[in-house]
Amino acid sequence: MxxxxxxxxxxxxxxxxxxxxIFALGLQLQFGFTGLLNFGHVxxxxxxxxTMAILVVKVEWPLWLSALVAIAVxxxxxxxxxxxxxxxxxxxxxxxxxxxxxxxxxxxxxQQTLTGGPQGTxxxxxxxxxxxxxxxxxxxxxxxxxxxxxxxxxxxxRDVTMLVLVWIVAIVLIILLQFMVHxxxxxxxxxxxxxxxxxxxxxxxxxxxxxxxxxVGAAIGAIAGLFFAFQFSFxxxxxxxxxxxxxxxxxxxxxGTAKNWGVPVGALIFAFIFAGxxxxxxxxxxxxxxxxxxxxxxxxVGLILIGLMAFRPxxxxxxxxxxxxx
Amino acid sequence: xxxxxxxGTILELSDVVKHFxxxxxxxxAELDVRRGSITALIGPNGxxxxxxxxxxxxxxxxxxxVISFRGERIDRKPPHAIAKxxxxxxxxxxxxxxxxxxxxxxxxxxPDQPGEQLWRLVVTPRSARAREREVHQKAHEVxxxxxxxxLADDYAGTLSGGQRKLLEFGRALMRDPTxxxxxxxxxxxxxxxxxxxxxxxxRLQDERGTTFLLIEHDMEVxxxxxxxxxxxxxxxxxxxxxxxxxxxxxxxxxAYLGTGRGSGESTRPTEETPPGEGETA
Amino acid sequence: MNELLQLIANGLVTGSIxxxxxxxxxxxxxILKIVNFAHGEYLVFGAYMALVxxxxxxxSLVLGALFAMVMTALLGIALExxxxxxxxxxGAGIVSLFIVSIGLALVLRNSILLWxxxxxxxxxxxxxxxxxLGPIRLSLSQIVVIIVASVAIVAVGLxxxxxxxxxxxxxxxxxxxxxxxxxxxxxxxxxxxxxLGSALAGLGGVLQxxxxxxxxxxxxxxxxxxxxxxxxxxxxxxxxxxxVGGLVLGLMMEVSTWSALPADGVDAVYKPVVxxxxLILVLIFRPxxxxxxxxxx
Numbered sequence: 001m002x003x004x005x006x007x008x009x010x011x012x013x014x015x016x017x018x019x020x021x022i023f024a025l026g027l028q029l030q031f032g033f034t035g036l037l038n039f040g041h042v043x044x045x046x047x048x049x050x051t052m053a054i055l056v057v058k059v060e061w062p063l064w065l066s067a068l069v070a071i072a073v074x075x076x077x078x079x080x081x082x083x084x085x086x087x088x089x090x091x092x093x094x095x096x097x098x099x100x101x102x103x104x105x106x107x108x109x110x111q112q113t114l115t116g117g118p119q120g121t122x123x124x125x126x127x128x129x130x131x132x133x134x135x136x137x138x139x140x141x142x143x144x145x146x147x148x149x150x151x152x153x154x155x156x157x158r159d160v161t162m163l164v165l166v167w168i169v170a171i172v173l174i175i176l177l178q179f180m181v182h183x184x185x186x187x188x189x190x191x192x193x194x195x196x197x198x199x200x201x202x203x204x205x206x207x208x209x210x211x212x213x214x215x216v217g218a219a220i221g222a223i224a225g226l227f228f229a230f231q232f233s234f235x236x237x238x239x240x241x242x243x244x245x246x247x248x249x250x251x252x253x254x255x256g257t258a259k260n261w262g263v264p265v266g267a268l269i270f271a272f273i274f275a276g277x278x279x280x281x282x283x284x285x286x287x288x289x290x291x292x293x294x295x296x297x298x299x300x301v302g303l304i305l306i307g308l309m310a311f312r313p314x315x316x317x318x319x320x321x322x323x324x325x326x
Numbered sequence: 327x328x329x330x331x332x333x334g335t336i337l338e339l340s341d342v343v344k345h346f347x348x349x350x351x352x353x354x355a356e357l358d359v360r361r362g363s364i365t366a367l368i369g370p371n372g373x374x375x376x377x378x379x380x381x382x383x384x385x386x387x388x389x390x391x392v393i394s395f396r397g398e399r400i401d402r403k404p405p406h407a408i409a410k411x412x413x414x415x416x417x418x419x420x421x422x423x424x425x426x427x428x429x430x431x432x433x434x435x436x437p438d439q440p441g442e443q444l445w446r447l448v449v450t451p452r453s454a455r456a457r458e459r460e461v462h463q464k465a466h467e468v469x470x471x472x473x474x475x476x477l478a479d480d481y482a483g484t485l486s487g488g489q490r491k492l493l494e495f496g497r498a499l500m501r502d503p504t505x506x507x508x509x510x511x512x513x514x515x516x517x518x519x520x521x522x523x524x525x526x527x528x529r530l531q532d533e534r535g536t537t538f539l540l541i542e543h544d545m546e547v548x549x550x551x552x553x554x555x556x557x558x559x560x561x562x563x564x565x566x567x568x569x570x571x572x573x574x575x576x577x578x579x580x581a582y583l584g585t586g587r588g589s590g591e592s593t594r595p596t597e598e599t600p601p602g603e604g605e606t607a
Numbered sequence: 608m609n610e611l612l613q614l615i616a617n618g619l620v621t622g623s624i625x626x627x628x629x630x631x632x633x634x635x636x637x638i639l640k641i642v643n644f645a646h647g648e649y650l651v652f653g654a655y656m657a658l659v660x661x662x663x664x665x666x667s668l669v670l671g672a673l674f675a676m677v678m679t680a681l682l683g684i685a686l687e688x689x690x691x692x693x694x695x696x697x698g699a700g701i702v703s704l705f706i707v708s709i710g711l712a713l714v715l716r717n718s719i720l721l722w723x724x725x726x727x728x729x730x731x732x733x734x735x736x737x738x739x740l741g742p743i744r745l746s747l748s749q750i751v752v753i754i755v756a757s758v759a760i761v762a763v764g765l766x767x768x769x770x771x772x773x774x775x776x777x778x779x780x781x782x783x784x785x786x787x788x789x790x791x792x793x794x795x796x797x798x799x800x801x802x803l804g805s806a807l808a809g810l811g812g813v814l815q816x817x818x819x820x821x822x823x824x825x826x827x828x829x830x831x832x833x834x835x836x837x838x839x840x841x842x843x844x845x846x847x848x849x850x851v852g853g854l855v856l857g858l859m860m861e862v863s864t865w866s867a868l869p870a871d872g873v874d875a876v877y878k879p880v881v882x883x884x885x886l887i888l889v890l891i892f893r894p895x896x897x898x899x900x901x902x903x904x
Contacts, residue, residue: 037702039709084891091641091705095835096890099883102832110876184433184441184458191423191434197385198421202435202497203409204442212444242828246709253706295721302713309703309710310694321481322425 009275011159017271018166019227021264023244024251025173026220031249032258033181034213035193037090039245040081040097041221043104046240047074048222049229050108050115056133057124063136071222077104078218079211086210098242108237120236121229137230141165166227173220174260180216181260189213190258243298250301253308256318265316273300336361336505336537337382337413342391342401344381351377352388353561359505359554362535364527366548366569369558370582375541376418378558379507383415384408396504410437412504416497416511418541420490424483428474431482431493432465433458435500465500471526472496473519488514495523499530505537512544524551549573557581609742614861616743620818622857623756628811628830629837629849630763631804635683636844637780638797639691641701644708646808647831648715651824653679653809654816655719661730668730672755672813676806683805684798686711712828719824727821748817759810760850763803767846776800781844833860833879836886842899851897856882 023045030036051073055066081100085093108115116123116131125131141161148156148164180186188209191199196206229235251270255262277297278290288296314320337359344352352374359365367375380386382393384405393401400408409415423431439461440446441454469475472492477485485493491514498506512520524547530536542548548555548569555572557565559581565572572578632646656678657671694707736747745753767773775796778786787793815830816822833856841852863873863881873881889896 035702037705084887088890088894090701091644092839092890094705095642095644095832096887099832099836099886103880103883106877106880110874180444180447183447184439184454185444185447187426187430187434188442190426194423194425195421197405198417198423199434200405201383201385201409201415201417201421203406203437203501204434205404205406216444246713249706249709291725292721295717298717299714299721302710302717305710305713306690306707309699309707310697313703321483 007155008157008159011157011163013271013275014163014268015159015166015231016275017264017267018163018170019224019231020247020251020271021170021267022166022173022227023221023224024248024255024263024267025170025177025260026217026224027245027248028252028258028260028263029177029181029189029220030213030217032252033186033193034189034210035090036086036210036213037094038097038214038217039094039242039249040099040101040104041217041248042240042242042244043081043097043101044074044078044218044221045225045228045244046101046104046108046237047077047218048225049235049240050121050225051222052226053121053124053133053229053235054114056136057121057131063133066133067226070226071219074218074222074225075215078215082211082214086207086214098245101240101242101245105237105240108240115237118237120239121234122236132233134230134233141230162231166231169223169227170264173223174263177260181258185212246301246305250304250308252315253305253313254315256315257313258322259315259317262315262317273297334361335359336396337539338392338394339378339382340392342378342381342388342393344377344386344388350561352381355391355558355561355563357556357563357566359537359539359556362531362537363554364531364538364540364552365554365556366552367539367541367556367558368543368545368548369564372560373558373581374561375558376509377561379415379418379509379541382408383413383507409501412501413507414498414501414503414505415507416491416494416509418509418513420487420494422482422485422490422493424481426482427479428469428482428485428493429462429465429478432469432496432500433461435497436461436464437501461500468496468499471499472523486514488516488519491515492519492523502534503536505539508538508540510541510543512542512547520547527551611862611865611867612742613744614865615858616745617749618858618861619854620745620749620752620857621861622854623753623760624811624814624818624853625830625833625837625857626850626853627756627759627807627814628834629841629853630760630846631807631811632834633838633841633844633846633849634776634780634800634804636838637783637786638687638800639704639708640695640783641704641708642835642838642843644705644831645712645715646834647827647829648712648719649679649683649805649808649827650812650815650830651719651822651827652682652715653812654822654826655723655728655812655824656809657813657816658723658728658730661732662728665731668732668813668817671730672810675809675813677809679809679812680802680806683801683808687797687801716824716827723824725823725825727823728816729821730817732817748820752814752818755810756814759807763807763846764850766803772796772799776803777846780846829879832886833882836882836889838896839886839894840889840896842896845896845898848896848898856885859885 026044027038027041030038048070051070052066055061055069056063081097085096088096109118121133122130141158144165145156145158145161148161152160181189188199188204192206192209200206247270251263251266254269255266274297277293308315335358339355339357342352342355343350355378369375377386381388384400384403384407388401391401392399395411395413400411423434439457440450441458447454466475466478469478472495474489474492474496482493491511495508495511511523515523527538531538552569554567555569556563557572557578564577564581565575628646628650632643635643653675656675657668660666660671660674661668690711694704733747738745738747738750767777775786775791776799778789778791779793779796779800783793815826819826837852837856838849840856841848841850860878860881864875864878865872
């Protein structure tokens with residue numbers, strides 16, 4: 001697959017960037033605004049996707065209800081994970097949240113009857129019978145595609161429709177989050193990030209605010225999980241490994257900690273690098289095997305993380321004075 | 327509010343003990359603070375004064391002892407709950423929220439903000455907005471009082487040490503507290519402004535019956551403004567009474583001489599001296 | 608009963624590997640100020656260094672293990688001088704340092720993947736020999752691991768307890784600031800600590816590769832969480848704590864599968880989850896661990 005001008009390819013990249021934007025927005029609230037070094041964020045994506053799929057396929061609830069419940073369940077898990085961890089120092093919180101994320105993944109892999117096991121949601125109704133949670137979504141998407149055709153004509157393909165849908169949600173979320181972080185509530189979060197003792201000395205329940213931040217971030221992560229589920233029609237536990245959370249950190253740090261509008265920029269840059277190196281075939285990339293390219297990409301990701309911390313911790317849009325990474 | 331009764335006890339400590347490692351930072355402290363008074367807490371370095379503040383304000387849990395504020399036990403309560411009950415403290419090493427503006431620092435401090443609760447933001451946005459406007463206005467007024475109003479939109483991180491002390495004081499005022507515990511409020515503050523602050527303290531005491539407990543090293547301030555002085559040494563309260571009595575108390579003189587410092591020595595920490603030199607935690 | 612004894616033996620095998628790696632992690636904690644997320648990759652590095660000697664060059668695994676320890680020590684020193692020290696000098700805080708360690712982990716792991724690929728590899732040893740000691744059956748690999756680990760642990764224990772260098776290392780691992788204040792040449796001791804900590808990690812990697820029969824570069828991350836749990840259980844900053852924590856954790860993980868327990872014991876696949884649960888419980892109820900001093904965690 002080559003050709004920079006392939007609209008469908010870039011639409012797909014845009015969808016993935018959009019999903020990552022939503023995912024990273026949840027992390028931005030927890031980490032960027034509240035200072036919680038949550039490294040288990042992918043668990044919320046997984047819980048959102050799996051809860052929805054299980055409710056649709058096994059309990060046979062309508063999609064809209066399953067999706068809402070999935071978001072609520074994810075928020076609940078945010079609270080559960082938060083209860084023992086939010087009091088911890090940053091690096092302990094990080095590793096403990098990773099541990100929680102791994103527990104979720106373990107359960108997803110091993111509780112075959114609940115989650116379909118390692119093969120993923122295709123096995124939700126038992127091995128050998130391909131099950132799908134997607135039907136209602138595809139109907140909705142077809143409807144949306146029809147509406148879109150009025151404006152875009154032939155260009156309104158499935159991927160383009162998804163692109164529009166994902167980004168509408170992403171932008172709505174950014175606007176909502178901007179409102180929230182500039183409110184008094186957001187002010188408390190930012191103060192918690194900077195100095196918990198000063199914040200509690202001023203009468204604010206730091207513990208409660210941290211939990212709230214985790215829960216809201218978890219809800220947003222779940223929304224990302226839902227879109228992931230709809231885009232790919234089925235998923236399995238290995239789609240939700242810690243690497244996904246690392247990517248979200250790169251996106252948040254690139255765009256700028258505590259800069260909501262920086263997140264889509266970071267996501268687009270990230271998606272561009274990834275997709276570009278994955279699918280484009282010009283030299284020297286053509287000399288390297290696909291597997292090796294994957295490893296190289298991750299080395300680059302690691303170097304970006306180190307480089308950002310060393311040279312530009314405020315990211316693209318952050319301000320040095322507001323740098324809370326010390 | 328009726329004229330504040332001056333003789334009631336608003337804060338009472340009984341047998342408060344706190345160890346760090348093997349050392350007793352506070353070894354059985356007993357004291358009481360009278361409602362509506364200005365009381366000074368003094369003592370040589372390492373006496374445990376800031377530790378006591380941390381315990382009373384809920385940042386440390388004592389191993390033993392009872393602390394009552396307005397008749398209610400607060401020794402097991404977390405800091406935010408104590409602050410909500412009207413007992414506010416400032417910090418010896420200032421805690422300005424440096425990445426936020428001076429104005430935001432002040433607005434954060436205000437109590438009863440419906441906008442701070444997410445569900446209220448959504449359900450009752452108008453009352454949230456109204457209160458935010460109130461808080462905004464009050465913040466500007468208090469900033470004017472502490473002479474920081476022209477810096478309202480600057481990052482608090484750009485403030486000097488003395489200015490940060492003023493910010494802490496201003497933040498405390500935002501809460502309309504019943505009692506304020508000030509940890510070295512004058513450190514690094516220029517003298518004339520310091521006098522203004524003392525005036526303001528007295529005015530608050532008169533008009534609202536606000537109680538003040540201050541840790542101070544500057545003996546002039548202590549003698550001039552406080553009605554009562556409590557002296558700590560090595561984790562215990564060794565003397566308490568009117569300034570003149572305390573200054574002549576042999577135990578107090580010994581305590582100060584014993585650590586190589588003369589009593590009555592005016593030690594006004596300048597901006598260069600880190601406030602609160604070396605008190606253990 | 609026999610099952611229990613077998614599980615205990617298995618637990619000692621698992622636990623001693625975790626202990627060795629955990630001691631290393633604990634020692635460098637005081638230098639780094641953070642728990643090094645890349646530590647798991649040091650183990651992998653060691654495992655693959657030994658692989659080169661043992662399989663590519665056809666030498667004995669003993670030589671491989673020694674080579675692994677040397678090379679991992681060099682890696683540790685190189686990273687200290689090339690990465691950690693410069694970043695520390697910029698005054699990086701905990702959050703920055705942790706994110707850097709994540710980046711480092713990605714670079715290390717994927718470099719090894721790039722170099723050796725992701726297919727499982729194994730050492731050139733006879734894995735089929737099984738010995739019976741009473742009711743317990745152990746493979747040669749497991750016996751070797753126990754012996755080597757015990758020797759290493761005793762050696763390290765003596766070093767830490769009896770020598771000046773060891774005492775300085777312990778002081779440093781507990782608190783860099785306190786150590787420098789008490790007159791310890793922190794730069795020199797830092798270098799030695801990295802050498803010891805990294806060498807132990809390398810050895811741990813070889814032993815784990817041996818016990819696992821087949822290993823690949825992603826094993827580092829899986830081990831890291833267990834190592835971390837051991838360090839927390841034992842008490843951060845305490846090398847002895849890490850030792851005890853590792854052994855206890857290994858035992859807990861294995862014994863939890865004992866069929867005499869309610870619900871027939873934990874399912875073997877969930878053994879790591881046992882470690883995670885222990886980690887979480889310790890952090891809730893006794894964050895300083897067994898030997899740690901009460902401190903902000």
